[in-house]
Amino acid sequence: xxxxxxxxxxxxxxMLAVDAYLHVDQAFRYEPNRDNGISQGDLxxxxxxxxxxxxxxxxVLTWRTAWALVGWAVAIxxxxxxxxxxxxxxxxxxxxxxxxxxxxxxxxxxxxTQAATAEGIATGAxxxxxxxxxxxxxxxRRRRAVSRDDSGAGRVPDQxxxxxx
Numbered sequence: 001x002x003x004x005x006x007x008x009x010x011x012x013x014x015m016l017a018v019d020a021y022l023h024v025d026q027a028f029r030y031e032p033n034r035d036n037g038i039s040q041g042d043l044x045x046x047x048x049x050x051x052x053x054x055x056x057x058x059x060v061l062t063w064r065t066a067w068a069l070v071g072w073a074v075a076i077x078x079x080x081x082x083x084x085x086x087x088x089x090x091x092x093x094x095x096x097x098x099x100x101x102x103x104x105x106x107x108x109x110x111x112x113t114q115a116a117t118a119e120g121i122a123t124g125a126x127x128x129x130x131x132x133x134x135x136x137x138x139x140x141r142r143r144r145a146v147s148r149d150d151s152g153a154g155r156v157p158d159q160x161x162x163x164x165x
Contacts, residue, residue: 008129009058012075015122016055019082022115023048037099047082054078058126065137072130079126083119086112 023044031041054075061071085103088094090112093104105112 005129005132008125008132009062012058012079012122012125012129013055015118015125016051016058016075016079018118019079019115019122020048020051020055022111022118023051026111026115033101033103035096035101038101040101040103043100043103047078050078051082058129065133068133069130069137072126072133075126076123076130079119079122083116083123086116086119 027041027044027048029041030044031039033040054071054077057071057074059071061067089103089105090108091106093102093106095104096102
């Protein structure tokens with residue numbers, strides 16, 4: 001199982017790195033898109049920083065299950081939010097939201113397709129990594145809780161009321 005988790009970590013981090021690179025590379029093109037608050041170029045730079053941080057978190061936070069789950073959760077939040085944003089703003093004209101500019105762009109081009117693909121793969125790999133990390137930990141915790149007390153408390157008895165189950 002650890003080998004599978006490391007493959008998922010590397011895939012997630014690599015896809016987040018691709019996402020970060022593409023957002024930094026395209027940020028200057030979206031700099032003029034500003035309504036009242038932040039520009040779309042600034043949002044692209046923020047996304048690049050968040051994706052870079054998430055990639056490092058997935059690779060570095062491995063020494064304890066709780067920390068590994070935090071790394072996976074950060075990666076899921078960053079990748080899924082970016083993927084959701086590109087899908088929503090491609091298909092719907094949401095308009096400006098608070099300080100965010102109107103980012104409606106109903107067409108696909110190479111870099112946008114690559115970023116969406118990387119975000120989708122990173123989201124899927126991070127969800128699988130989260131589940132593969134959480135489920136064994138949860139099962140182990142349940143087993144320890146059931147067999148914690150040698151006196152029989154907390155364990156399911158073999159017989160109830162003198163009769164075998």
